[in-house]
Amino acid sequence: MTSRTPEEARKEESPAPARSAAGGPEPGVVYLVGAGPGDPGLLTRRGAELLGRADAVVHDHLAAPELLSLAPPGSKKIYVGKTGSRHTLRQDDINRLLAEEALAGRTVVRLKGGDPYVFGRGAEEALELRRRGIRFEVVPGVTSAVAAAACAGIPLTHRDLASQVVLITGREKPGKSSSSHDWAALAKMGTLAAVMGAENLPEIAGNLIAAGKDPGTPAALVQWGTTAGQRTARASLGDLPGLVKKLGLGPPALLVVGEVAGLGRELDWFEERPLFGKTVLVTRTAGQAGKLSARLAELGARVLGRPAIEIVPITPNPGLAEAVKNLRAFKHLVLTSPNGARIFMESVLAAGLDARALFGVRIAVIGPGTDAQLRPFGLKADVVPPEFIAESLLASLSREKPGPLLLARAEEARDVLPRGLADLGFEVAAVPLYRTRDAVWPDFPAAAGRTPGGGPDPGTEAGVADFLAGIDLATLTSASAARGLAAHVPENLRGLVKAVSIGPVTTREARALGLDVVAEARQATVEHLAEAAASLFPRT
Ligand code: SAH
Numbered sequence: 001m002t003s004r005t006p007e008e009a010r011k012e013e014s015p016a017p018a019r020s021a022a023g024g025p026e027p028g029v030v031y032l033v034g035a036g037p038g039d040p041g042l043l044t045r046r047g048a049e050l051l052g053r054a055d056a057v058v059h060d061h062l063a064a065p066e067l068l069s070l071a072p073p074g075s076k077k078i079y080v081g082k083t084g085s086r087h088t089l090r091q092d093d094i095n096r097l098l099a100e101e102a103l104a105g106r107t108v109v110r111l112k113g114g115d116p117y118v119f120g121r122g123a124e125e126a127l128e129l130r131r132r133g134i135r136f137e138v139v140p141g142v143t144s145a146v147a148a149a150a151c152a153g154i155p156l157t158h159r160d161l162a163s164q165v166v167l168i169t170g171r172e173k174p175g176k177s178s179s180s181h182d183w184a185a186l187a188k189m190g191t192l193a194a195v196m197g198a199e200n201l202p203e204i205a206g207n208l209i210a211a212g213k214d215p216g217t218p219a220a221l222v223q224w225g226t227t228a229g230q231r232t233a234r235a236s237l238g239d240l241p242g243l244v245k246k247l248g249l250g251p252p253a254l255l256v257v258g259e260v261a262g263l264g265r266e267l268d269w270f271e272e273r274p275l276f277g278k279t280v281l282v283t284r285t286a287g288q289a290g291k292l293s294a295r296l297a298e299l300g301a302r303v304l305g306r307p308a309i310e311i312v313p314i315t316p317n318p319g320l321a322e323a324v325k326n327l328r329a330f331k332h333l334v335l336t337s338p339n340g341a342r343i344f345m346e347s348v349l350a351a352g353l354d355a356r357a358l359f360g361v362r363i364a365v366i367g368p369g370t371d372a373q374l375r376p377f378g379l380k381a382d383v384v385p386p387e388f389i390a391e392s393l394l395a396s397l398s399r400e401k402p403g404p405l406l407l408a409r410a411e412e413a414r415d416v417l418p419r420g421l422a423d424l425g426f427e428v429a430a431v432p433l434y435r436t437r438d439a440v441w442p443d444f445p446a447a448a449g450r451t452p453g454g455g456p457d458p459g460t461e462a463g464v465a466d467f468l469a470g471i472d473l474a475t476l477t478s479a480s481a482a483r484g485l486a487a488h489v490p491e492n493l494r495g496l497v498k499a500v501s502i503g504p505v506t507t508r509e510a511r512a513l514g515l516d517v518v519a520e521a522r523q524a525t526v527e528h529l530a531e532a533a534a535s536l537f538p539r540t
Pocket of ligand 1: 037038062112113114115116117118119120142143144145148194195196197198222223224225226227251252253254
């Protein structure tokens with residue numbers, strides 16, 4: 001008998017690969033991808049890569065919605081629900097759906113909360129795919145059992161406090177007559193972590209105590225762990241059900257019972273962050289919101305992204321085309337915004353040129369954000385003023401030798417720069433790159449119509465007031481962003497908007513419009529803007 005490697009043995013024992021009907025497409029692979037516990041940053045790199053090339057994404061309510069934007073724009077997004085017992089699709093139907101999508105030739109990502117094989121019914125999906133001979137892969141995820149605990153300041157193990165962790169489900173299969181948990185054994189374990197820990201919390205606590213667990217054992221319930229909406233109840237095992245009820249916590253929540261839960265208060269870092277529990281409106285344009293939103297989220301904020309303005313490149317733009325063709329005629333190039341830098345360089349590339357077209361041209365920018373936009377194009381600014389406003393840029397340029405200067409910027413920009421530059425002796429050619437216009441917010445204040453789910457019509461004053469009541473702060477990154485936000489809010493309600501401004505020019509504009517500016521960045525960068533927001537909520 002010839003010996004087989006385990007690999008060969010597995011191949012022989014596997015069913016033949018599925019074939020679709022004659023002439024049908026080659027079946028796709030189903031990837032059972034762990035979406036992580038809720039914070040989109042906790043998706044694995046492999047998961048992100050697969051989402052990036054999925055034809056179909058089958059997701060449920062625990063996978064962070066932001067993750068869907070990683071899938072290609074044209075891909076199918078299929079929601080299969082699953083909130084406790086209220087399933088949108090039955091498990092059998094989900095299994096069938098995965099198979100059908102794969103047989104239609106699609107690359108399928110089955111995005112599952114946490115880890116696919118930790119109480120996620122991933123095994124059932126995999127078994128069904130194997131039975132049908134459809135190829136699948138499992139991409140492990142960060143399970144909420146570990147992550148929600150960590151973000152509540154609870155290490156599941158500790159050398160002196162817990163040498164075992166037991167992971168259980170708090171909701172057993174419906175219809176089971178008696179619990180399959182050995183409560184006496186569980187009561188003796190170091191740390192007990194229960195997913196679906198909210199639904200039957202009083203029974204779980206009761207069973208543990210009846211089996212001999214000390215009712216004084218530290219315990220915690222963590223709802224929506226790792227997300228901006230995380231809420232934690234901490235009490236003794238005996239008191240926890242009452243506290244959870246009082247606080248109104250419910251699924252999805254992780255229950256942790258054991259001495260380690262007592263470390264939670266001391267080791268909390270997550271809910272202590274300055275902007276934790278605050279909702280911050282970011283009105284930057286879609287392409288630019290990333291860095292500010294990420295910084296605010298890092299400080300704990302729930303970030304609501306609504307671009308107040310849209311950047312519309314001017315096309316056709318003969319003035320720009322002419323200037324780009326004759327770049328060598330200029331000694332200086334001045335760029336006054338990140339968008340401007342990007343649009344300018346794209347027009348250089350579009351003209352069949354590259355960074356070398358700027359050989360010998362000194363580049364001045366308004367601030368580090370604009371400078372950063374030049375890097376991908378192989379360029380670095382020569383002049384970055386100490387303060388990121390036109391006046392400071394002028395002061396820096398006054399140290400340069402005057403000559404022909406190209407000023408490329410927004411169409412509706414202030415006159416300060418061209419006039420100041422001319423006064424300094426530069427021969428200024430100003431070309432507009434883009435104009436800004438108020439973005440339409442589809443749900444607010446909804447020129448589009450009424451909210452389907454009742455509640456005030458967002459188009460009415462009550463609707464706007466309602467929206468503003470849900471926001472702790474609005475960030476304003478430019479005067480035009482202030483105008484864009486104000487355009488969405490009736491004048492008599494503007495005082496309700498607590499705004500943090502990126503600098504004095506923006507502050508002045510915002511105040512003139514009736515917005516209530518409560519803080520200003522020390523310097524005009526998104527980091528300083530986020531810091532100014534955080535400084536409004538000092539932790540004691
Ligand atoms: N496979 C998932 C668990 C699925 S069972 C995992 O590995 O995390 C669903 C349960 O997971 C929820 O009822 C809740 O108990 C837990 N859960 C999921 N996300 C959670 C979160 N962000 N915070 C707390 N618990 C969470």
